[in-house]
Amino acid sequence: MLAQSYTSIILFGLTRILYRTSFPLIALLTGLYVTVSCSTEKTGWAHRQYHNTLAHFNGYFNAKEIMKEAEASLDETMQDDYGKRLTVYKEIGDNEAQQVSTQMDEIVEKCTRVIKKNSIRKRGKEHVKWIDDSYFLMGKAFYYKLDFPRAQQLFNFVARRYKEEDTRLDAQIWLCRSLLRQENYIKAEKVVNHLASEPELTEAHKVEIKKIYADLYLKQDNVPLAIPEIKSAASRTKNKDDRIRLTYLLGQLLREEGERFESMKMFESILKMHPDYRMEFYTQIQMAMSYNLNTGGAEEVRKMLFKMLNDEKYIEFQDQIYYALAEMSYNEKDIEQTIDYLLQSTEVSTINTEQKGESFLRLGQIYFDRPDYRKAQMYYDSAVSYLPSEFENYQEIVKLSTNLNDLVEQTTIIQHQDSLQRVAGMSEKERDRLIQNIIAKRIEEEEQKIAEREIASGEINQPLIDGGPGSDGGGLGGPLGPAGGSSKWYFYNPTLIESGKSDFKQKWGNRPNEDHWRRSNKQQQFANLDEVLEESDDPDYIVTADGDTVSITGDWLDPAYYLKELPLTPEAMAKSDQLIKDAYYALALVYRDKMEDIPRTIETFEELNKRYPEHEKQLEVYYALYILFGKMDDPSSADFYKNLILSKYPNSDFAMLIKDPDYLNRDSEEYKRAVAEYERIYKSYFSRGYYVQTVRSCDEAILIYGETKLKPKFELMRAIARGNTEGKEAMKADLQDIANRYSENEHGLEAQKLLASLSAQEQAEKERIEAEKEAEKAKDIEQFGYKFEPMSKHNYVIILNDQNVKMNQLKNAIARFNAVNYRMDGLRVSDVIYDRSNSLQMLTVKVFGTGARALNYQNNFESSPEIQKLLPEGTIGFVVSFNNYAIFYKSKDHDRYMKWQKIKYAEL
Numbered sequence: 001m002l003a004q005s006y007t008s009i010i011l012f013g014l015t016r017i018l019y020r021t022s023f024p025l026i027a028l029l030t031g032l033y034v035t036v037s038c039s040t041e042k043t044g045w046a047h048r049q050y051h052n053t054l055a056h057f058n059g060y061f062n063a064k065e066i067m068k069e070a071e072a073s074l075d076e077t078m079q080d081d082y083g084k085r086l087t088v089y090k091e092i093g094d095n096e097a098q099q100v101s102t103q104m105d106e107i108v109e110k111c112t113r114v115i116k117k118n119s120i121r122k123r124g125k126e127h128v129k130w131i132d133d134s135y136f137l138m139g140k141a142f143y144y145k146l147d148f149p150r151a152q153q154l155f156n157f158v159a160r161r162y163k164e165e166d167t168r169l170d171a172q173i174w175l176c177r178s179l180l181r182q183e184n185y186i187k188a189e190k191v192v193n194h195l196a197s198e199p200e201l202t203e204a205h206k207v208e209i210k211k212i213y214a215d216l217y218l219k220q221d222n223v224p225l226a227i228p229e230i231k232s233a234a235s236r237t238k239n240k241d242d243r244i245r246l247t248y249l250l251g252q253l254l255r256e257e258g259e260r261f262e263s264m265k266m267f268e269s270i271l272k273m274h275p276d277y278r279m280e281f282y283t284q285i286q287m288a289m290s291y292n293l294n295t296g297g298a299e300e301v302r303k304m305l306f307k308m309l310n311d312e313k314y315i316e317f318q319d320q321i322y323y324a325l326a327e328m329s330y331n332e333k334d335i336e337q338t339i340d341y342l343l344q345s346t347e348v349s350t351i352n353t354e355q356k357g358e359s360f361l362r363l364g365q366i367y368f369d370r371p372d373y374r375k376a377q378m379y380y381d382s383a384v385s386y387l388p389s390e391f392e393n394y395q396e397i398v399k400l401s402t403n404l405n406d407l408v409e410q411t412t413i414i415q416h417q418d419s420l421q422r423v424a425g426m427s428e429k430e431r432d433r434l435i436q437n438i439i440a441k442r443i444e445e446e447e448q449k450i451a452e453r454e455i456a457s458g459e460i461n462q463p464l465i466d467g468g469p470g471s472d473g474g475g476l477g478g479p480l481g482p483a484g485g486s487s488k489w490y491f492y493n494p495t496l497i498e499s500g501k502s503d504f505k506q507k508w509g510n511r512p513n514e515d516h517w518r519r520s521n522k523q524q525q526f527a528n529l530d531e532v533l534e535e536s537d538d539p540d541y542i543v544t545a546d547g548d549t550v551s552i553t554g555d556w557l558d559p560a561y562y563l564k565e566l567p568l569t570p571e572a573m574a575k576s577d578q579l580i581k582d583a584y585y586a587l588a589l590v591y592r593d594k595m596e597d598i599p600r601t602i603e604t605f606e607e608l609n610k611r612y613p614e615h616e617k618q619l620e621v622y623y624a625l626y627i628l629f630g631k632m633d634d635p636s637s638a639d640f641y642k643n644l645i646l647s648k649y650p651n652s653d654f655a656m657l658i659k660d661p662d663y664l665n666r667d668s669e670e671y672k673r674a675v676a677e678y679e680r681i682y683k684s685y686f687s688r689g690y691y692v693q694t695v696r697s698c699d700e701a702i703l704i705y706g707e708t709k710l711k712p713k714f715e716l717m718r719a720i721a722r723g724n725t726e727g728k729e730a731m732k733a734d735l736q737d738i739a740n741r742y743s744e745n746e747h748g749l750e751a752q753k754l755l756a757s758l759s760a761q762e763q764a765e766k767e768r769i770e771a772e773k774e775a776e777k778a779k780d781i782e783q784f785g786y787k788f789e790p791m792s793k794h795n796y797v798i799i800l801n802d803q804n805v806k807m808n809q810l811k812n813a814i815a816r817f818n819a820v821n822y823r824m825d826g827l828r829v830s831d832v833i834y835d836r837s838n839s840l841q842m843l844t845v846k847v848f849g850t851g852a853r854a855l856n857y858q859n860n861f862e863s864s865p866e867i868q869k870l871l872p873e874g875t876i877g878f879v880v881s882f883n884n885y886a887i888f889y890k891s892k893d894h895d896r897y898m899k900w901q902k903i904k905y906a907e908l
Contacts, residue, residue, distance in 0.1 A: 357386030
């Protein structure tokens with residue numbers, strides 16, 4: 001009753017004040033409160049007024065003010081990305097939820113106290129009007145904590161129990177929002193349908209219902225149904241910011257549906273509402289993106305974009321402006337101008353890496369459609385490097401980039417070997433002249449690069465080779481640096497190096513220092529490691545066609561440097577030809593299987609046949625061309641290759657398949673015997689669990705029927721049986737072998753499925769064990785009684801044996817440590833006897849603003865050699881919040897607290 005006494009005193013004082021200010025009736029009522037018991041069992045007028053006043057002013061009012069402050073903070077934090085399609089509501093995420101978590105906990109605590117202390121519910125009726133509001137506010141708090149099931153439970157409770165209160169309508173709206181966040185679209189639609197039929201809806205409620213419907217449809221990718229709901233909500237809302245945002249979303253949706261003219265009208269209407277400068281900028285960008293030849297107004301939009309390019313206010317958005325100009329040019333079928341604008345977008349983009357990636361992606365798409373796969377590969381590769389992994393269709397972009405890399409890799413091999421063969425076929429005199437020209441050109445290029453760098457850095461230009469006046473006579477001395485004292489070689493000039501790094505990062509981003517840095521796909525280029533080592537070891541000599549040995553150096557100024565790859569002997573030429581043949585075949589497969597470009601596939605196969613009429617893949621290529629021309633509806637060309645196969649390879653499987661399409665499916669006598677044996681082993685042994693006998697029988701069957709198509713099936717059954725006798729690892733090894741050997745048919749795929757199933761089972765078992773451990777941990781944690789408060793004030797506690805330490809010396813050392821490392825934090829150190837029977841002393845360093853700050857201190861403290869040498873063996877340290885400090889110190893059970901803290905603070 002102490003709380004009642006304090007309340008009585010306060011209310012009595014309030015009575016006196018109101019009496020003096022000419023409010024006698026209120027004063028009389030207030031006076032009555034003083035005489036009323038604090039019971040919630042009575043429903044009399046005085047009791048109701050008493051608890052209504054306390055519920056409102058002691059709890060709910062404060063909780064509501066906290067909610068207002070938190071929602072204002074969230075609205076400021078959750079900035080829309082106008083470059084992407086907006087959502088109907090600003091969707092709170094993990095970071096934002098963490099930001100307001102403490103405030104939401106406080107709201108829940110205050111509302112819970114209001115309900116517990118002031119609710120008067122008798123005969124199915126609540127007599128305190130702030131109780132339903134408190135439940136509703138708690139629901140919103142859990143929603144902002146991303147605890148949607150709890151929020152849903154509370155909103156549903158308010159809607160069902162308080163059917164006579166206004167809060168039931170708001171609760172149903174937030175119930176729908178909670179269901180939508182949980183992707184429970186069926187139930188959300190039922191709730192909003194019921195809500196829409198309510199007779200007491202305000203205009204604000206009707207706007208929210210329209211937004212709920214729109215959100216429901218958009219989350220299910222039903223844009224046509226969402227558009228009229230958004231349009232209605234935007235026209236009816238009284239909130240200007242909401243109207244602008246919804247109109248912007250409406251413009252985006254109309255453009256997606258091809259309604260570009262209507263989309264333009266929406267964005268034009270936004271400009272008349274005078275939005276802030278970011279919204280104004282993106283609205284103008286969206287207008288450009290919505291433009292096409294049918295909407296008109298091209299010159300006005302383009303003029304507006306060029307004006308923004310020259311406005312310093314929009315300098316950070318120049319990459320997006322160029323991108324919008326590119327889209328306009330693309331819609332006008334001016335592809336060259338589109339490419340030019342996209343290149344400018346990539347050049348001016350320095351901060352917005354995603355926009356840079358989108359511009360590269362658009363360039364890649366344009367060149368892919370031409371098709372110019374080499375340029376498409378270059379831009380797709382750059383796009384993958386800049387786009388975030390959550391970008392729409394990112395994995396498909398990566399896949400296409402990888403395929404293009406494979407394509408370009410093969411074309412590069414062909415071009416490179418062709419160049420080498422061409423040079424190798426020259427006379428020695430012609431070859432020497434070509435090499436001298438290459439060296440001269442390279443020297444000129446290096447001089448030009450250095451001149452440009454020196455001009456850019458404001459330095460005086462000096463010759464590349466000659467040390468110049470005032471030098472010590474040293475020259476270049478080779479490609480890697482100056483032989484004497486000249487410091488003008490590029491890689492010895494720190495200013496030029498930093499300038500180069502800056503230019504590189506601006507163009508390519510942060511790339512790791514590794515080989516093939518420009519490639520997004522750095523898969524192994526060779527299947528055999530010995531081949532890699534053999535080809536990577538550059539010999540220091542070559543043998544010419546005449547049998548002469550020529551020494552090779554690493555100096556690009558030495559003409560012999562350029563001879564090392566030339567196929568100057570018959571053996572080297574044969575090896576070069578083989579590389580070209582393999583590359584042509586691989587290139588055709590890329591066109592066919594990955595790019596699905598049949599004309600390019602045919603062209604590549606025919607070029608291979610033309611250059612190497614008797615290559616070893618000829619039969620496979622003939623059959624592929626026979627099939628491809630059939631798909632192209634070119635029967636005469638298909639017949640040409642069919643006849644070639646039948647005449648040159650009459651006994652091949654391909655010839656038999658042409659004559660009889662069921663050739664591969666026909667059962668020979670041996671195959672029938674193999675089937676019978678397979679069925680016998682399966683029924684007699686495998687299905688009955690006789691796995692040892694299954695393995696033996698399969699071994700015998702493989703020896704006898706190893707040449708039939710049934711061999712892989714025997715091997716699969718054997719692998720599973722062996723797994724049941726020798727364990728999963730034996731089965732996995734056998735299945736992996738089958739998957740590798742039969743990767744191109746259904747048996748290999750079946751082995752892969754079994755491996756995946758085993759892996760899934762192992763993962764499921766691992767997760768089950770982990771879940772049990774976590775559940776056990778959670779059970780233990782709940783029993784500890786501590787509260788996780790990472791954003792509250794913390795102390796760092798040290799418990800040590802005071803018999804084995806010089807306490808004053810240690811405290812002085814801690815004071816020095818704090819003064820050096822945490823001078824501005826105002827830390828204090830106190831010590832108390834913790835456990836006299838065990839001679840344990842407790843030092844407390846305080847105060848830290850958050851748990852993370854205290855953990856940072858602990859890490860640095862425990863890494864200090866000066867401190868550690870003063871601490872006796874067995875010393876322990878941990879961080880603890882103020883509330884938990886009182887609990888653990890009272891129980892003196894630091895082991896229990898540290899167990900709890902280790903789990904709860906693991907992610908801080």
